Amino acid sequence: MKKEYLLTCMVLILLWGSAAAYAGNDILIPYPHQTLICLVQLFAEPVLYVSVFRTLLRVIAGTALSLVTALAVSLLCNESVRFRNYIEPVLSLAKTIPNISYIIIALVWLGSEGAVTAVIFMILFPMFVNGFLNTLDDEPLSLRQAEAVYAETFAARLRMKLIPQLIPEMLRTGKTALSMGFKVGVMAEILGSAGAGIGRQLAYSRITLNTAGIFAWTIIMILITQCIDHLFDKMLDKLTEEETGWKS
Template identity: 25%
Template sequence: MNRQARTKENLYKVFAILFWLVIWQVIAMIIDREMLLASPIAVIKALANLLTTSVFWQSLASSFRKIVLGFLTGTLFGVFIAVISYRFLLLRELFEPLIKVIKSTPVASFIIIALIWVGSANLSVLISFLMVVPVIYTNTLRGLCEIDTKLLEMSHVFRVSWLKRARYIYIPEVMPYFISAVSVGLGFCWKSGVAAEVIGLPKNSIGEALYEAKIYLMTKELFAWTIVIILISVLFERIIMALLKWIQKQLLL
């Protein structure tokens, strides 16, 4: 894409955001009841207030730490079981029903069971973990199974070392599947992690703040927290994606 086309596209993006903000503001003005729909201006003010409180930063840090921990351990575990399932058919068959059960069980059921098992403090770690494992497992395994067997035969014939095989054949072939799984998994983690906190109410967490906003009907704070969650998850996803793309590039050097 040339520079002019890119500038045009960016302008359209800004326009789209402004358009929906204006629509939001107009609807809020028509309804004229902050409790039902807070206006964007009121939300921005509430957000500015939140930023000045220490509870905000504590809650943000605590939830972020737990959800990211769940995501990272879930990703590592998902890749690990995908690799051993690829290698051993018996293990693949063994994991298959388990993964299907996790995939189709409602998040709320998991949250309630997990609340009994691990208590509220580490609830979001376990829920994020459980949400990310099936996505990473399924996609990584699919990527591994899609590797051209002819290339593997070639590497066998030329006696390519397992390290070079992993770096130049397996990882580059699996990477596109893995990257899309990470993108989907991250979204799941944030949504389910925060939902878990709303039910489990661990101290100083985003979930607790959302719950309080709900019971005291603080709509503008609810909206402000939602914006914070969206921003933090988008930012984190961008960082992770950039890192993965960089790794992908380095592998081919």
């Protein structure tokens, strides 16, 4: 797998270099070595770490807010069919709204700083709710019938069954949601001219026609996304190992 991955990267770099040579204009397509130099310079500057920290802070805040709210709404939907009938049309509507509309609306309502977290919340909330509800709906009928006979308090069911049942889905959906939230958050930073952040640096590179800088910041975004995916994969693998050990 690693050999194939490295081979693919090498082929892409060769194609990139060929395209840069054909264009003959580093404003259109910079050479790979120009981007590498810019990337190395970024790692030596404090602006990289400040920008990444501020962007991740906004993304994590929006993701955590959407996760907690979606968890509460999903549990209410699981307890009340009437409440679920009211909330499902809202979720269906939310999924049809383009991301750019969320960004523009949030910028009008909240300004540049508050918009990023709000946009991430609005986009990820339906994703979490749908994932949680699908997990809760997959519960076997026999278990539901047993619960009806041996009634327990909601607090007991929440602690003993519902939360453990939803943890794997939190990680699976969280992996996709956090990566998506990161990309959407950077887009909102660019459009909203937010303070320090990756989006601001990308916008500045565009204004100064520093295409190598745009490529370098894009590579940083790819690395961060890969780290997020790797972290969640590790947590899912650990959870699977614990479940396997418990069953055996």
